Amino acid sequence: MLQARIASIACALCAMSGIGPAVAQELSEREFLAEFPTVLSASRLRQNASETPQPVSVIDQEMIRASGAREFAELFRLVPGFTVSYVTYVKGLQPIVSYHGLGREFFSRLQVMIDGRSINNSTLGGVDWSEFPFTPDDIDRIEVVRGPSNATHGIGAFLATINFITKHALQERGAQASISVGDSGIRDGAVRFGGGSEGFDYRLVAGHREDAGFADVTDSRRRNFASARADWRVGPSDTLMLQAGATNGENAVGTNPLIDPRRDAQLSTSYAQVKWDHSFDPGNNIYVQAYYYYFSLTDLYSISLPQLSDGSLAVIDSGSLARRADLEIQQNLDAGANLRWVWGASVREDRTEVPSLYAGARPLNVQRLFGHVEWRVADDWLANIGAMIENNSLTGTDVAPQLALNWQLTPDQTLRFNVTRALRTPTVIENQGQFAVGAPGTPRAGPSGDLLPENVISREISYVAQWPEQHATLDVKLFDDNVRNLIDLIGTRDNPGATFPKNAVNGDSAREIGIEGQFVWRPTTATLLSLSAAYLNIDSDDNLDNYSRSAPRTTLHLLASHRFADTWDASVNIHHQGAFRASGYSEPQRALWRVDTRVAKQFPFARGEGEVAASIENLFDERYTEYRHDDIASRRVWLTFSFRTPR
Amino acid sequence: MKRFTLRGPVAAAPRCVAFVAAVVLCLLSAPVSAQVLAVLSDDSAGYKAVVDELRAGLQPLRDGSVPVESRRIDSVVAARVADIDAARWSSYELVVTVGLAAAQATTPRLNALPGAPPLLCLLIPRQGFLKLPLPESAARRASAVFIDQPLSRQLDLLRLALPERLRVGVILGPSSKELGDELRGEASKRGLAIASAPVSERADIYPVLQTLIPESDLLLLLPDPVAINADTVYGLLLTTYRAGVPVIGFSEGLLNAGALVSLFSTAQQQGRQGADIARRVLAHEGALPAAQYPRYFSVRVNASVARSLGLHVPPQEELQTALSARAIEAVPGEADQAAPRRQP
Numbered sequence: 008m009l010q011a012r013i014a015s016i017a018c019a020l021c022a023m024s025g026i027g028p029a030v031a032q033e034l035s036e037r038e039f040l041a042e043f044p045t046v047l048s049a050s051r052l053r054q055n056a057s058e059t060p061q062p063v064s065v066i067d068q069e070m071i072r073a074s075g076a077r078e079f080a081e082l083f084r085l086v087p088g089f090t091v092s093y094v095t096y097v098k099g100l101q102p103i104v105s106y107h108g109l110g111r112e113f114f115s116r117l118q119v120m121i122d123g124r125s126i127n128n129s130t131l132g133g134v135d136w137s138e139f140p141f142t143p144d145d146i147d148r149i150e151v152v153r154g155p156s157n158a159t160h161g162i163g164a165f166l167a168t169i170n171f172i173t174k175h176a177l178q179e180r181g182a183q184a185s186i187s188v189g190d191s192g193i194r195d196g197a198v199r200f201g202g203g204s205e206g207f208d209y210r211l212v213a214g215h216r217e218d219a220g221f222a223d224v225t226d227s228r229r230r231n232f233a234s235a236r237a238d239w240r241v242g243p244s245d246t247l248m249l250q251a252g253a254t255n256g257e258n259a260v261g262t263n264p265l266i267d268p269r270r271d272a273q274l275s276t277s278y279a280q281v282k283w284d285h286s287f288d289p290g291n292n293i294y295v296q297a298y299y300y301y302f303s304l305t306d307l308y309s310i311s312l313p314q315l316s317d318g319s320l321a322v323i324d325s326g327s328l329a330r331r332a333d334l335e336i337q338q339n340l341d342a343g344a345n346l347r348w349v350w351g352a353s354v355r356e357d358r359t360e361v362p363s364l365y366a367g368a369r370p371l372n373v374q375r376l377f378g379h380v381e382w383r384v385a386d387d388w389l390a391n392i393g394a395m396i397e398n399n400s401l402t403g404t405d406v407a408p409q410l411a412l413n414w415q416l417t418p419d420q421t422l423r424f425n426v427t428r429a430l431r432t433p434t435v436i437e438n439q440g441q442f443a444v445g446a447p448g449t450p451r452a453g454p455s456g457d458l459l460p461e462n463v464i465s466r467e468i469s470y471v472a473q474w475p476e477q478h479a480t481l482d483v484k485l486f487d488d489n490v491r492n493l494i495d496l497i498g499t500r501d502n503p504g505a506t507f508p509k510n511a512v513n514g515d516s517a518r519e520i521g522i523e524g525q526f527v528w529r530p531t532t533a534t535l536l537s538l539s540a541a542y543l544n545i546d547s548d549d550n551l552d553n554y555s556r557s558a559p560r561t562t563l564h565l566l567a568s569h570r571f572a573d574t575w576d577a578s579v580n581i582h583h584q585g586a587f588r589a590s591g592y593s594e595p596q597r598a599l600w601r602v603d604t605r606v607a608k609q610f611p612f613a614r615g616e617g618e619v620a621a622s623i624e625n626l627f628d629e630r631y632t633e634y635r636h637d638d639i640a641s642r643r644v645w646l647t648f649s650f651r652t653p654r
Numbered sequence: 655m656k657r658f659t660l661r662g663p664v665a666a667a668p669r670c671v672a673f674v675a676a677v678v679l680c681l682l683s684a685p686v687s688a689q690v691l692a693v694l695s696d697d698s699a700g701y702k703a704v705v706d707e708l709r710a711g712l713q714p715l716r717d718g719s720v721p722v723e724s725r726r727i728d729s730v731v732a733a734r735v736a737d738i739d740a741a742r743w744s745s746y747e748l749v750v751t752v753g754l755a756a757a758q759a760t761t762p763r764l765n766a767l768p769g770a771p772p773l774l775c776l777l778i779p780r781q782g783f784l785k786l787p788l789p790e791s792a793a794r795r796a797s798a799v800f801i802d803q804p805l806s807r808q809l810d811l812l813r814l815a816l817p818e819r820l821r822v823g824v825i826l827g828p829s830s831k832e833l834g835d836e837l838r839g840e841a842s843k844r845g846l847a848i849a850s851a852p853v854s855e856r857a858d859i860y861p862v863l864q865t866l867i868p869e870s871d872l873l874l875l876l877p878d879p880v881a882i883n884a885d886t887v888y889g890l891l892l893t894t895y896r897a898g899v900p901v902i903g904f905s906e907g908l909l910n911a912g913a914l915v916s917l918f919s920t921a922q923q924q925g926r927q928g929a930d931i932a933r934r935v936l937a938h939e940g941a942l943p944a945a946q947y948p949r950y951f952s953v954r955v956n957a958s959v960a961r962s963l964g965l966h967v968p969p970q971e972e973l974q975t976a977l978s979a980r981a982i983e984a985v986p987g988e989a990d991q992a993a994p995r996r997q998p
Contacts (some may be wrong), residue, residue: 034779034782034829035779035879037800038877038878038883039801039877039918041883044908045912046888046911046912048936056964147896177889189870229676279851419966475966609956
């Protein structure tokens with residue numbers, strides 16, 4: 008009786024506030040007549056593989072798990088044309104991911120984004136692959152656009168674009184924890200909590216990653232990280248996504264006791280992002296996004312130099328600082344059944360400080376305007392026409408257009424023709440770096456400041472086939488890409504006689520011709536097969552660097568995974584790549600075969616769900632070298648225990 | 655309806671022309687007493703649309719081809735049912751309720767009246783109709799056109815639209831859980847497997863989806879105010895879409911929000927079927943038929959979602975034609991509740 012009264016009072020209160028259980032619990036016609044705001048609006052709908060202007064490889068949660076990858080960069084071995092490698096260099100151990108070569112220890116001409124937020128480091132243009140403030144479990148999917156796509160993916164989308172899409176805060180509820188322990192000092196742990204109510208959902212992640220890097224090399228890494236994501240339905244047609252996160256830790260560096268002593272370099276990053284999305288109707292929505300990214304490397308040390316006869320120590324500052332602020336607006340608009348527009352604009356400011364290379368560099372300001380239209384010319388012809396106009400404070404204004412025609416041969420087969428021009432704006436260091444190599448006090452000189460953006464003209468024909476009833480897809484791409492105005496430093500390793508100071512110039516070009524493809528097949532819901540293969544020929548005069556050998560001529564990757572008895576997961580990755588020598592300071596890397604494997608078992612645990620997984624990277628202990636001859640790969644084994652509360 | 659709304663303000667207007675016009679209208683309408691009373695759950699557009707369609711459907715009777723005098727429909731909102739006295743109730747030849755609340759307000763009044771007019775419930779869920787307090791005598795004089803689609807039709811649609819997808823995920827809330835057994839029976843006849851998950855409160859839906867999605871090739875939504883509502887639809891459509899699992903809805907609202915296909919009857923279609931029945935009753939041509947599922951319905955496909963998911967769904971017209979050609983099997987239990995009227 009009392010309970011009933013309390014319930015009725017509660018209901019009355021709820022009725023006054025217009026929320027909660029006061030909404031009728033009895034089925035009435037209102038359920039049938041209710042209008043809902045558009046959830047799957049144009050900006051949330053991804054293009055089907057047969058309608059994209061370029062090949063897009065998708066790495067989904069199942070593939071992420073089956074890959075067994077502990078390192079984010081490792082995931083890109085699955086994607087045809089990609090090469091993953093490691094270097095122990097000024098910032099310590101760094102993964103290097105490149106597509107069609109031309110990459111060096113600092114950067115590889117790729118655009119990498121997390122939820123639409125560019126994380127390329129504005130000093131050198133590379134990606135801080137160790138600075139992700141979450142774990143692979145937080146990723147919903149990764150979309151990899153294989154080819155230049157400034158018109159659709161913006162600034163820096165030069166050879167390829169990677170977009171990490173993290174899980175929506177609704178996708179994981181409850182608490183989770185995992186811990187990994189293994190060879191080479193692997194000690195990882197993470198906790199996660201997801202919750203929410205009344206249209207406000209959030210997820211919090213915090214963790215630690217640690218390993219000892221390569222054996223007998225000073226390159227251990229330790230990171231703490233934390234991040235939060237909230238998805239808030241502000242109103243029937245408005246959503247707000249809020250994200251913030253930070254990483255902090257050390258990389259061990261030091262290759263030579265005299266001039267590069269062993270020490271810990273401190274790295275920290277942080278970011279904040281807000282994205283507001285408004286739907287006018289199912290075919291018309293707009294978003295505004297702002298983000299800020301901060302990166303700092305603190306690496307201050309002293310060395311004794313013979314030139315300093317008084318015995319005092321020279322202080323070297325190898326640190327750097329980068330700050331990026333970016334504001335973007337985009338509208339997706341369906342104009343009739345056969346025409347879909349996307350247009351937008353963004354402004355960005357990159358501020359950097361690299362005391363060893365320059366003092367007080369000017370910030371890089373970039374404005375861009377982009378638009379493209381997807382026009383269904385006929386039932387079986389789809390045209391994607393777009394362009395980006397970029398204006399930046401260093402190289403001025405330039406245009407990157409794109410034209411793609413998709414011809415649907417049958418409902419499940421598409422032939423695509425694509426011509427694209429794309430740009431890569433020089434980084435702040437390329438533009439303003441004052442390279443002084445030698446004793447402190449050596450005069451510095453900067454580049455003449457007349458650098459042009461690099462550009463690529465890409466021509467490709469690709470074929471997409473889908474077998475929906477078999478859950479299989481195939482994409483094959485034939486390409487002929489002309490990369491021009493490649494920027495490099497005069498006087499690199501291959502030209503040791505050059506006099507310092509060095510200078511960055513537009514001094515080389517490369518023509519890349521090849522074929523690559525990927526076949527993904529899910530014969531049953533428990534089985535996944537993914538096969539990627541690529542053949543690439545790079546033709547270059549190699550004036551400034553060994554571009555023509557900067558990627559393996561052939562790569563091959565097979566991923567097979569199967570779920571047994573509903574509680575066991577087993578997967579194997581077989582990877583092959585030909586010999587190559589990356590640009591920059593790389594040493595030759597020989598051809599290799601590598602096998603990785605993972606076995607996991609799920610079981611009920613403490614009324615929740617537990618999982619134990621054993622991962623073995625490089626099962627047969629292939630001793631191949633990475634960028635440097637002392638970075639020698641070896642077998643690594645780790646065990647992961649994870650637990651999630653009852654859902 | 656229009657005449658009622660005109661009379662007040664126009665009569666009060668000072669201009670003589672308007673006054674004269676109003677008088678003429680009153681004279682025209684005065685001799686004919688209304689023969690149908692429409693009781694609406696409320697006066698929002700959806701309910702009015704049913705009455706408009708009902709009125710339009712009764713219009714041809716004025717042509718003289720059918721020997722029935724012109725029909726007038728009085729409309730009241732359910733809240734005002736108490737104001738209608740017994741004599742006025744008895745003056746109608748047919749009472750049509752639009753919406754569940756209208757039926758619930760009207761039923762006790764008619765039960766208390768000897769010789770009450772027959773009752774036709776429109777825009778009412780089957781479940782709500784079966785729960786109306788209709789005594790045996792009144793039940794014989796009550797019928798309905800359900801707003802829900804028969805499960806057989808919904809499952810036929812799945813087979814036609816997505817023939818490769820055989821594992822049907824269903825969330826069963828407090829209202830829809832009673833359909834579980836019938837659904838499984840109908841599904842097995844069609845070679846479909848049902849993966850169902852119970853939900854007793856709103857907050858359960860996300861954990862339930864996390865386990866249901868991997869077991870489902872598609873998700874069939876069954877109306878339920880706890881499982882499917884403005885709070886849950888957002889997350890439901892987003893998480894299923896991200897998993898590549900298409901959603902089959904039961905309303906136009908769900909289709910616009912992001913369901914791949916929806917099967918539903920519009921307010922107009924309900925009114926049209928109501929008019930078909932009302933015409934026969936008023937013309938004394940036949941008995942009040944048994945409560946029935948919608949004969950008129952719409953199938954709509956969300957082309958953008960289909961393209962994005964890479965699904966080749968047949969055109970909506972083709973689906974609709976194929977479904978319309980199929981007879982609806984009688985559902986057990988209905989005959990007792992809503993037997994046809996035996997006497998004119």
